[in-house]
Amino acid sequence: MEYMGELEVEVFSPLALSILELLDERPMHPYEMASTMRARHHDEFIRLNFGTLYHTVDGLERKGWILPIEREKEGRRPERTIYRLADAGREALTRALGELLRKPTREYPQFAAGLMFMHHLAAADAAHHLNQRAALLDAQVTKFEHVLAELRRQGLTRLALIEMEHKIAMLDAERKWVRKLEQEIVDGKLEWKVGIDSGHGMLRSSHGTSAH
């Protein structure tokens, strides 16, 4: 069973979506896209760096979703290419947006990996780490709430900032879950053993009886 043909897997990275969205507003060159994204705090939610940006722009051009309309050369500065959104790109944007909203994608949060192997630590150490995490999550929630309030004051509507509300809600949910787990450990309600054959040795505690 051989693979052949060019079935263009129709994958949209969040960055590609962002590019299409910016060009829907007005024609731009890549550097301006980056500046605009930063000005709008969009780089908090979408991974942004120059290598990937220019590469993604090239890809979108090859698909015919965006078109170069101008190669400006002000003075002797580096030449810049201004792109505009093609009709096909506008359709792609709508489709991509629908998919991102509809389909939950598998994500791999780092914290899950920490939890998976938490049993390697002594219960008291684990509880201590979780306590610190909850505090840091608290600080993040506060920070985002301030940013959100400030942007609302500048006249942006809830709709324009809905991803911030989502971020805050998710951070808060994790914070609550972490606090609850910490409490269960401290209270000894979470039995500190793994069961069946997984007889891993427990790693030594970071504080306390390390001498032997």
Place this chain on the structure above:
Amino acid sequence: MEYMGELEVEVFSPLALSILELLDERPMHPYEMASTMRARHHDEFIRLNFGTLYHTVDGLERKGWILPIEREKEGRRPERTIYRLADAGREALTRALGELLRKPTREYPQFAAGLMFMHHLAAADAAHHLNQRAALLDAQVTKFEHVLAELRRQGLTRLALIEMEHKIAMLDAERKWVRKLEQEIVDGKLEWKVGIDSGHGMLRSSHGTSAH
């Protein structure tokens, strides 16, 4: 201001942590690590593929955290290298685990990108997408709850499966948030405009009056 020197940035990928954890249990060759991770459903939480696995193992060996102890050659099958955990690796494992548990890392969930540009769609379309998302999240929660129940029945403790509880809690939190947002849109409580200068054109609705 030049950069020089070799400041080994002490970065642990979740996969590296997983490798150290497996070797803490017993010596293994990389292929067996992959099989074991799959058998334990760890690949649901940690990105796993062969290219990265072998590459990461090499990196850990270069750091002196794991050591090759045997190069078996059964029959004429491909030679396999069995590794064991070094003392330095055991320490690295404890450190990495602590960091993962303590420090929230910046993640870039795809859904955030969808939300950021949701205002490009008609309110009714957006609500429809969110409704579908909530249903899919529901299905995922149910699936994970079944897997969790099955593994508990096999004798694994809560501690050994705590990452599943976390996953379920996070999916559930998102599901509730999505349902609430959907309701606000349907009820017209979420004002459908973005404010200030961001006058983006609204894309056409996927169903309904597309003729003009």
Place this chain on the structure above:
DNA sequence: ACCCATATATTCCATATGGAGTATATGAGT
């Protein structure tokens, strides 16, 4: 007039990632 920090605009390159490819062994079915 000159210096330097910052902004503008992109290119380049080393490394990371994902997945297909290679090669042999095993076991189930006909």
Place this chain on the structure above:
DNA sequence: ACTCATATACTCCATATGGAATATATGGGT
């Protein structure tokens, strides 16, 4: 006995990603 799917155990390569490097322009201070 023979075939074929699957398991074992990597290796290779194309593409993606992140960030440094390059090169010029601008504006404020001395």
